[in-house]
Amino acid sequence: MNSRGMGTVSRILLVLAIWVGSGFEIVQAAPNGENAWVELEVRGWSPTLKGSVQSTGSGLLGTNLNFDSTLGVNTQQSFLWPKATLHVADRHRLSVSGLQMQYGGDKTIAQNINFGGSTFAVNTSVHSELDFKEIVFGYQYDFLKFSRLAANFNFQVHYLDIDVELRSTGVGTAKEDFQVPIPTIGGGIQAWPFDWLKMSADFNIFKLGVSGFKGELIDSQAALTISPWEWLGLSVGYRYYRIIARDTASSDRADWLQKGPYAGIMVRF
DSSP states (O other): OOHHHHHHHHHHHHHHHHHHHHHHHHHHSOOTTTTOSEEEEEEEEOOEEEEEEEOOBTTBOOOOEETTTTTOBOOBOOEEEEEEEEEEETTEEEEEEEEEEEEEEEEEOSSOEEETTEEEOTTOEEEEEEEEEEEEEEEEEEEEEOSSEEEEEEEEEEEEEEEEEEEETTTEEEEEEEEEEEEEEEEEEEEEEETTEEEEEEEEEEEEEETTEEEEEEEEEEEEEEEEETTEEEEEEEEEEEEEEEETTTOOEEEEEEEEEEEEEEEEO
């Protein structure tokens, strides 16, 4: 091969080497936000609440009370939902989030109801308050991780503090409350069609059936996150959250279902 041909081949090989090298760097580069060690996010969540509660006391079988139709609780509200995430290593993350929700309602009840050992007679004006606090501690491990796709295992502990209170002028106050940590396990997937766009979804569940008690907690989310820069992210998503607990001995039960969209803003360091 003459020198001109050798020069042409050399130039072609050089161009190919630069192109392949550049492509390799692009593939290996982490999407926006993935190199951050700390992520702080504030979400606004607007769920619809559906549910009921039943509480037996003083020998009186509790009435199954629907939050909306029986008690007149305002079941459509919005809440702030902060979350902090620490990237402790390449595939390991710790997180904590907190959520405090308060619902209330007033209604002249259309039936006699028993709650927590107290009886509220038909046509009584009853004020109801639901106070729900949740703190979630989470650990995430990416057992599969590629440049544009990751799959993870999740372990979470949901600490719940729930109070249900009914009040009327004639009867006074009847209250039921409990505090309990609930562990969940699950998994999720993340995909980056572009460096600035992340698609994610996860599903976490707890289910227990033992003598005298049955319980279930489901927490599932899906989101799109736009990160125009490494330090800033904007997200929209949807959360499905349900708790079912039943005392098989007394027939007391609670059914709590929330689902709805959220939007958030996050900063990273």
